Structures are given as C-alpha cells and as structure tokens.
Amino acid sequence: MKKHNFSAGPCILPQEVFKEASQAILDFNGSGLSILEISHRSSDFVSVMEEARNLALELLDLQDKGYKALFLQGGASTQFLMTAYNLLEKKAAYLNTGTWSTKAIKEAKLFGEVVEVASSKDKNFSYIPKSFSIPNDADYFHCTSNNTIFGTQIKEFPSTSKPLVCDMSSDIFSRELDFSKFDLIYAGAQKNMGPAGTTLVVIKENILGKVTRDIPSMMSYATHIGKDSMFNTPAVYAVYVSLLTLRWIKAKGGIKAMEELNNKKAELLYAEIDRNPLFKGFAAKEDRSPMNATFNLSDESHKETFDKLWKEAGVNGLNGHRSVGGYRASMYNALPIESVQVVVDAMQELERKI
Amino acid sequence: MKKHNFSAGPCILPQEVFKEASQAILDFNGSGLSILEISHRSSDFVSVMEEARNLALELLDLQDKGYKALFLQGGASTQFLMTAYNLLEKKAAYLNTGTWSTKAIKEAKLFGEVVEVASSKDKNFSYIPKSFSIPNDADYFHCTSNNTIFGTQIKEFPSTSKPLVCDMSSDIFSRELDFSKFDLIYAGAQKNMGPAGTTLVVIKENILGKVTRDIPSMMSYATHIGKDSMFNTPAVYAVYVSLLTLRWIKAKGGIKAMEELNNKKAELLYAEIDRNPLFKGFAAKEDRSPMNATFNLSDESHKETFDKLWKEAGVNGLNGHRSVGGYRASMYNALPIESVQVVVDAMQELERKI
Numbered sequence: 237m238k239k240h241n242f243s244a245g246p247c248i249l250p251q252e253v254f255k256e257a258s259q260a261i262l263d264f265n266g267s268g269l270s271i272l273e274i275s276h277r278s279s280d281f282v283s284v285m286e287e288a289r290n291l292a293l294e295l296l297d298l299q300d301k302g303y304k305a306l307f308l309q310g311g312a313s314t315q316f317l318m319t320a321y322n323l324l325e326k327k328a329a330y331l332n333t334g335t336w337s338t339k340a341i342k343e344a345k346l347f348g349e350v351v352e353v354a355s356s357k358d359k360n361f362s363y364i365p366k367s368f369s370i371p372n373d374a375d376y377f378h379c380t381s382n383n384t385i386f387g388t389q390i391k392e393f394p395s396t397s398k399p400l401v402c403d404m405s406s407d408i409f410s411r412e413l414d415f416s417k418f419d420l421i422y423a424g425a426q427k428n429m430g431p432a433g434t435t436l437v438v439i440k441e442n443i444l445g446k447v448t449r450d451i452p453s454m455m456s457y458a459t460h461i462g463k464d465s466m467f468n469t470p471a472v473y474a475v476y477v478s479l480l481t482l483r484w485i486k487a488k489g490g491i492k493a494m495e496e497l498n499n500k501k502a503e504l505l506y507a508e509i510d511r512n513p514l515f516k517g518f519a520a521k522e523d524r525s526p527m528n529a530t531f532n533l534s535d536e537s538h539k540e541t542f543d544k545l546w547k548e549a550g551v552n553g554l555n556g557h558r559s560v561g562g563y564r565a566s567m568y569n570a571l572p573i574e575s576v577q578v579v580v581d582a583m584q585e586l587e588r589k590i
Numbered sequence: 591m592k593k594h595n596f597s598a599g600p601c602i603l604p605q606e607v608f609k610e611a612s613q614a615i616l617d618f619n620g621s622g623l624s625i626l627e628i629s630h631r632s633s634d635f636v637s638v639m640e641e642a643r644n645l646a647l648e649l650l651d652l653q654d655k656g657y658k659a660l661f662l663q664g665g666a667s668t669q670f671l672m673t674a675y676n677l678l679e680k681k682a683a684y685l686n687t688g689t690w691s692t693k694a695i696k697e698a699k700l701f702g703e704v705v706e707v708a709s710s711k712d713k714n715f716s717y718i719p720k721s722f723s724i725p726n727d728a729d730y731f732h733c734t735s736n737n738t739i740f741g742t743q744i745k746e747f748p749s750t751s752k753p754l755v756c757d758m759s760s761d762i763f764s765r766e767l768d769f770s771k772f773d774l775i776y777a778g779a780q781k782n783m784g785p786a787g788t789t790l791v792v793i794k795e796n797i798l799g800k801v802t803r804d805i806p807s808m809m810s811y812a813t814h815i816g817k818d819s820m821f822n823t824p825a826v827y828a829v830y831v832s833l834l835t836l837r838w839i840k841a842k843g844g845i846k847a848m849e850e851l852n853n854k855k856a857e858l859l860y861a862e863i864d865r866n867p868l869f870k871g872f873a874a875k876e877d878r879s880p881m882n883a884t885f886n887l888s889d890e891s892h893k894e895t896f897d898k899l900w901k902e903a904g905v906n907g908l909n910g911h912r913s914v915g916g917y918r919a920s921m922y923n924a925l926p927i928e929s930v931q932v933v934v935d936a937m938q939e940l941e942r943k944i
C-alpha cells in the first residue's frame with residue numbers, strides 16, 4: 237500500500253516520476269548505462285541540464301526576459317550566503333517571517349548592514365507583516381514566500397525599485413505570480429520540484445556585478461551563469477528527477493493547473509479545521525499557506541487517539557514542527573486530494589469517537 | 591548489453607548497488623515510500639547518514655582517533671573554498687600537480703598568502719614533484735592525491751608537522767594508506783564512493799578554531815560537525831547510494847581488496863601500453879595512477895580505426911581530457927578486470943590491423 241505522504245520536505249513527488257526515476261538507475265535512455273554512472277559532460281546529461289533550465293524558465297513565464305536558471309548545490313542555506321556575497325555592498329532589507337528568514341538574516345549580517353523591515357516574531361511567526369517600508373539605500377529586499385514551519389504565505393509582494401530577492405523553496409511552481417517582479421528567486425528542490433540535493437536559482441543577470449568584494453568561484457552567480465550551471469559536476473540525479481517533475485507539471489497544465497488543485501486541497505482541509513471544534517488553526521486566516529496547513533488540537537488529551545486514527549489510515553508525516561507543535565499537513569503539488577480527504581475523515585472520526 | 595564504462599567521473603558503480611538503488615526509489619526499506627520522498631529527519635534516513643559516516647571512518651581505519659566524517663554538498667570545488675575559510679589565517683602551502691590543485695590554489699588566495707611549494711606545470715603535469723619544503727609558518731599543507739586528468743598519483747606523502755590536507759576525490763577507498771597522517775581529507779563522491787551530489791569530508795577536529803575570521807554557517811566545518819552532517823537538508827539519495835557503495839567495499843574485503851584488484855587492472859593495461867608500439871603512456875612511469883591511465887597513439891592517423899574498435903567492443907568513456915588528448919582509461923573500484931581486457935584486446939586488434 238502506498239502511504240498518504242504529508243512530509244514537509246523532502247516530500248511526495250508524482251508516482252510517474254518515481255517510476256521513470258527508478259528505471260533510469262538501471263538503464264538511462266536505452267544507453268546501457270545507469271544515469272548514476274554517465275559523465276555529466278555526456279550529450280545525454282547536457283541535454284537534461286539544458287531542458288531543466290529552459291523548462292523552469294518556461295513554467296515561470298520568464299523566457300527571453302533577461303533571466304538565467306541554474307541548478308546548484310547546497311540548498312537554500314547556501315543561497316542565504318550567496319545572495320549576500322553577490323548583492324550586499326552596504327545595506328540590505330529583510331522581512332522576517334520565520335525560521336528561514338531568520339537564518340537568511342544571520343548569514344547576510346556577515347557581509348554588511350541588515351535592516352529587518354518587519355518581523356512577526358512577536359506572535360511566533362503566525363502571520364505575515366503587511367506594513368513596512370524598504371530603505372531607499374538598500375541594495376536589495378529579501379523575503380520568504382512561504383513559511384513551511386509556521387504555515388504562512390505571502391499573498392502580495394511589495395512593490396519596490398530595489399532588487400526583489402525571494403526564497404520560494406516551499407511554494408515555487410505551486411501558484412501563479414508575476415515572476416518578472418522578482419530579480420532573484422531561489423528554491424531548494426525538495427518540495428514541489430524534485431528530491432533533495434539541488435537548488436533552483438533564477439536570476440536576472442543585470443543585478444550582478446555591483447559589489448566590490450572578491451567572490452569565491454563557487455559562491456559567484458556569474459561563475460555558474462558563465463558555465464551554464466556546469467562549472468563543476470552538478471548533482472546529476474537530483475537535476476534529472478527535477479526535470480521529470482517539471483515535465484509532469486507542464487503535462488498537467490502548468491502552474492495554473494497546480495494552483496487550482498492546491499487551492500481545492502487547502503479549502504478541503506482548512507474548512508474542516510474551522511468546522512471541527514476539536515481543532516484550531518495556527519496561522520492567521522488571511523495568511524494561511526495552501527502548501528503547509530498548521531493546526532493544533534483544542535484539547536491535547538486527544539492526541540493519542542487522533543494519532544492512532546491517522547496513522548492507521550496510512551498517513552505519514554503529519555506531526556507538527558517543534559516550533560509550533562500539533563500537526564502540519566504539507567500538501568505539495570504531487571499530493572492527491574484523496575490523501576487530504578483521508579486526513580479530514582480522521583478528524584471527523586475523532587469527533588465521533590470523543 | 592551492459593557497457594564497459596571507463597568514464598572519469600561520474601563513473602561506474604557496482605551493479606548490485608544500481609539494483610538496490612533503483613528499488614529504493616520505488617519502496618525504501620519496505621516503508622511504502624520512495625527514498626526520494628522521506629523526511630531527512632525520519633529515523634530511516636538518520637540511520638543511513640549515521641551508518642555512512644561510521645562506515646567511511648571504519649574503512650579508513652580512523653575510528654576513535656579524533657576524526658569526524660561529514661557528507662556535504664558542492665563537490666571538491668566547494669572544499670577548495672571551505673578549506674581556506676576554516677584553516678587559512680596567514681599562509682598556506684600548496685603542491686600544484688594539475689588542474690584541481692590549480693583551482694584549489696586560486697580559491698585559497700582569496701583568504702591569505704599561498705606558497706606553491708612545487709609544480710609540475712613545466713611538463714604539463716605529467717609527473718609528481720618530489721623534492722620541496724613546506725614553510726615553517728604555513729597554516730597547513732594541501733595536495734591532490736590523484737590527478738584524474740593527467741593520470742598521476744602521489745605515492746608518498748610528505749612528513750610534516752603542519753596539518754596535512756588532501757583532495758582524494760579520485761582515489762579514496764582505492765588503496766591502503768596510513769590515513770591518520772592526514773588531518774583533513776575530502777572527496778567528491780562520484781568516483782569510488784557514489785553518484786555526483788555529495789562530498790565526503792573527514793576531518794580531525796583539533797585543527798579547527800584557529801582562524802579569527804567569521805565563517806558563514808554553511809562554510810564552517812564546525813557547524814556541520816555540531817549537527818552530525820544534518821545542519822541543513824543533506825543530499826539524501828546521493829548519501830544513500832554512497833552508503834550502498836561503502837557497504838559493497840566492506841563486503842568485498844575493504845580497501846585492501848580494492849587495491850589488489852586495482853593493481854591487477856592497472857598492470858594489465860599499462861603493460862599493454864608499454865608493449866604495444868602503437869601507444870605511448872603520458873604520465874611518468876613512477877607516478878602512474880592505477881585509477882586513470884592516460885595514453886596517446888604514437889601515430890594520430892590511427893585514431894579513427896582505434897576509436898571504431900573500442901566503441902564496437904562496447905567501451906564507453908575512453909576519450910582523453912582535452913588537456914592531454916588521446917585516451918584515458920578510468921579504472922575505479924567497480925570496474926571489472928574483464929572490461930580492461932576488452933580495451934587491451936582492442937589495442938592488440940589495432941596492431942594486427944595496421
């Protein structure tokens with residue numbers, strides 16, 4: 237039996253992707269070789285990398301608009317550092333909406349002054365600050381579009397003349413946005429895009445070259461752009477599985493189709509959270525993330541009973557992060573709505589039992 | 591038909607590893623989940639990471655000797671940078687034996703003075719410099735144990751009171767050495783250890799904490815040691831396949847057994863290179879690498895005929911690197927001696943045809 241996988245990341249990917257990804261380990265493209273043993277300079281893999289880079293831009297509607305797509309290593313945690321290395325000359329503005337923003341701010345401080353324009357730390361990051369101003373002399377503005385741990389999501393991004401940098405690790409390819417408003421988008425693959433081990437970076441080239449420091453090769457976006465994301469050996473398999481997932485997104489109707497299904501899944505679950513007196517949502521309603529729904533029991537004494545119910549129903553990964561407690565249902569692109577119904581059923585079953 | 595894969599890296603891994611690695615994509619450990627969709631914080635994956643770290647130390651005979659093993663991202667190229675970030679306070683000594691040493695030197699220069707103690711660039715890196723002295727005030731000495739591109743290998747490492755840092759990307763786990771002579775060993779996985787996407791770092795903890803600069807979290811060995819190599823989401827699948835490969839090495843008799851087979855393969859091929867008047871070896875004989883044999887045709891006009899011979903025999907990846915030309919046979923641990931015989935047969939067939 238396949239599980240209903242609500243893991244926050246690494247997370248569920250389409251079953252079709254798993255099948256093709258498994259086959260390629262035995263024989264890639266009928267080459268007689270495993271994808272794990274081919275040269276990253278082989279034409280077979282160079283094609284994979286090129287298609288993945290192009291398809292990422294195509295899905296984001298950023299082709300021919302001055303952007304480059306890269307598949308790097310090191311996760312968003314490395315991007316916290318690279319962002320500042322490449323862009324922070326004197327001062328940068330950061331919006332603090334949770335654990336990942338906080339970490340990004342910490343790294344940036346090693347490279348210059350960081351202005352925290354607003355923070356929702358006062359209420360354990362359960363909401364998105366709406367009113368703040370970005371200093372005129374900031375080199376860029378940085379925000380986190382979706383907060384996996386707290387279950388909040390930015391719905392409207394600020395209009396600013398400064399380069400707009402966004403960590404979209406947990407909601408890229410999940411909803412339609414005007415991505416051309418952003419100058420630098422980065423995302424660890426392991427939510428909607430692929431397995432752990434590669435990071436998508438989409439960057440508008442004209443924001444580079446403005447800092448005076450020497451940048452080590454691996455930390456420099458210009459290095460990676462200059463070598464079409466092949467400056468060093470890339471994470472071959474993680475890029476390949478990301479490509480399979482991007483192809484799946486396109487075949488299913490692109491980001492628009494993903495968003496429609498994601499909204500249906502989110503409405504189904506949040507409706508039950510709001511209806512069922514045994515549960516309460518954690519995040520402010522207007523800031524709720526369709527990707528990660530965080531909720532708690534009204535009465536913690538029901539924990540053992542509820543945990544038994546969802547586990548027996550084949551649900552995996554519903555435990556909340558320690559910063560919030562309770563439960564977190566991560567409903568990334570590949571999660572079927574049937575899995576959400578299974579959790580809703582368990583919540584209703586608890587109500588009948590109590 | 592399986593190919594005879596002489597690719598320089600990513601490269602051949604054991605067939606048993608491919609089979610198990612393919613199965614885990616569909617169902618990992620009978621969990622009903624793909625290894626690509628499980629949380630890196632799940633007990634299943636934490637066990638993988640712990641076993642891989644322990645097994646790496648065990649195979650190197652470095653357990654309980656003050657070393658930690660880490661599986662990081664970013665390849666050796668990131669280690670060029672991290673090494674200097676963490677260890678270079680004023681001055682470092684580097685031995686330049688090829689492309690990768692040269693790159694390591696370039697990155698280190700951003701952090702302090704670099705003394706190139708010797709270089710074989712004068713003869714296109716076809717040999718290993720033997721006589722050089724390491725400055726008394728160097729923070730560490732850095733070398734590259736095996737030069738994939740040029741086909742040379744350091745046979746004897748210098749005795750020095752300074753921390754000994756070594757890039758062993760292309761020959762780790764291939765030969766017995768007294769690894770306790772080294773203070774920091776790093777190796778991109780994609781030769782003898784696993785697929786591209788993770789880097790093994792083996793570090794003696796007491797060499798850390800001696801530089802005064804602030805080190806970004808992701809660049810700091812101390813950060814990764816403090817979190818048992820799970821500071822951020824690791825490259826889950828690449829670590830898993832590395833574990834499968836390390837288990838295979840152990841089951842086959844450990845590094846000692848690998849070395850015996852590697853020497854047999856190397857002797858078979860180098861004997862033919864030296865015997866066959868149509869070929870000449872590139873590297874100095876005493877510095878020849880058992881991992882990567884580089885050789886050229888005595889007469890380039892035979893290229894088309896020879897290329898046809900080995901390609902028709904099912905050989906993959908025999909073309910030399912552009913820095914050397916000719917041919918390069920990479921004979922990593924998982925390459926069967928039968929594959930080497932196929933190349934030798936093609937060389938002899940060329941001799942009969944000419």
